[in-house]
Amino acid sequence: MPRTLTGGRGFGLLLVLTGAAGLLASWVITLDEFKLLEDPGFVPGCSLNPVVSCGSVMKSDQASVFGFPNPMLGLVAYGIVICVGMSLLADARFPRWYWLLFEAGCLFGVGFVTWLQFESLYRINALCLWCCLAWVATILMFWYATALVVREGLLPAPGPLKSFFAEFGWVLPVLHIGVIGMLVLTRWWDFWTS
Template sequence: MSSMTTVHDVPAPRTGDDGPRRAGGSRAFGVLLVITGLLGVFASGIITMDKFHLLEDPSYKPACSLNPIFSCVSIMQSDQASVFGFPNPLLGLVTYGIVVCVGMSVIAGARFPRWYWLTFNAGTLFGVGFCTWLMVQSLYEINRLCLWCMLAWTVTILMFWYVTSFNVRNGFLPAPKGLRNFFAEFTWALPVLHLGIVVILIFTRWGANLWA
């Protein structure tokens, strides 16, 4: 088995034609969730602290404000930074923390039922959708980028595709055999493609001006 398949799930006994009722992931899958969750918590924490500093001192300049394009201040002061009536990173602190807890449970050998994994997948779908909206707003409305936000986008994309792959392989998400086989061998290809598109959009938007 190639190294690319090390995040595969731990096989669970079947109780019917629709596949296992409970499933647990491999240690590698759990570690991936823990690492991406911790990075998300880290990014959200930094943005939250910078937001508080900015509220106390409007002239405060975060370390991630590197040039006119990489300007965290512009992002933090935008309406999009508080979509739900409070700073977005506060939501990240909670949701990424949940991901860490799930990852630790998987490492400990926990097995969860289908509804649990589908609920978790729905959460990652919301996360990747929200990050995509924020990315579009950053590129085409605010016209600025935030390095910590980009880190949050990256880890959310990774966790979404790997959790989706887990559910497809276990039969929790209906899929034809060919797609299940694809996820079994090439899960890594989808987040790489997704992140590649994001990079292309960024360079198409600003090009060499990113480093001006």
Template sequence: MTNAAAANRTAERADSRAIGAGRGLAWLLVITGAAGLLASWVITLDKFKLLEDPNFTPACSLNPIVSCGNVMKSEQAAAFGFPNPMLGLGTYAVVVALGAGLLAGARYRRWYWLGLNAGTLFGVGFCTWLMIQSLYEINALCLWCCLAWIATLVMFWYTTSHNVRHGVIPAPAALRTFFDEFTWVLPVLHTGIIGMLVLTRWWDFWTS
């Protein structure tokens, strides 16, 4: 049987049963979801204060570069017509609830795991767009936004790893083996790339 055929059979078996997860992934979803939820909550509160008082300065506005206020006032901060963190309040809460369910022994069907994977992939894409906008258009960083970025990419990579290893996403044996042993490499590398972009974007400021 070819690797592709074996992967498809594994996916078919995953379709017919509910799949749980280890406590490691469950806790990771709870923690990263809570981190994203905290960031969204703080930004939402500061956004309300900014609407009440245009001269309000958020606590995380530390200098011309690390300036949450400048990010909140930008057009990109309401990409869908409402403040971005309001989207986070709903989506990160779902992740926390899902992780808590796994801790309690819940098991989910393949379509549910694929939905989580699709949602976290959208989150990574949206966070990447926001990061590019912050670095090259808004020219400012929001520390709470950075926390949400990191939380989202970590939950994406570990959800993807779980789905590949359990046959939810068909994949060759070599890729399953890689995710078994080296899942941690991907979020570390992803975070490192973001860190290097931030460092090089304002190198003169950081080193002055």
């Protein structure tokens, strides 16, 4: 019988919370996208200044990279994350292939938001607060999913790496989010300090 694994209730709760945060962000951005289609002069409520300008981000080519608004992808992806989290809260157990597929989805998600972060900071020159919420949620779920698959031996890894993820799994998401925060601060340092 193939080995099955539960991620635990703590991980399940993390997935429900991060999935809900990402779903909320995707939902609000999708609604604003519809309003923008109806009225090209619409200004989203989160467009606060030249830097925090959701409208600028929504009107960019990068906002529909797959031919439809990016948040529509988020509506599906974060919904799946919530379902996985709720299943774990109900003590569900999944086989290795399921966890590796989930990890691959998280890897795609963090890769996609990393590209969007670069585009926002250095091409679009604006930030969307709802996008930032989705970024943080995706970063957290990716690193904690990675910690699970490495720690449990679902991906081959040396013993010290497994030990690191078992004891210090929180370090990498904190560093990752901290680096993004520093990039945002340094990118618009003159704006923030003027």
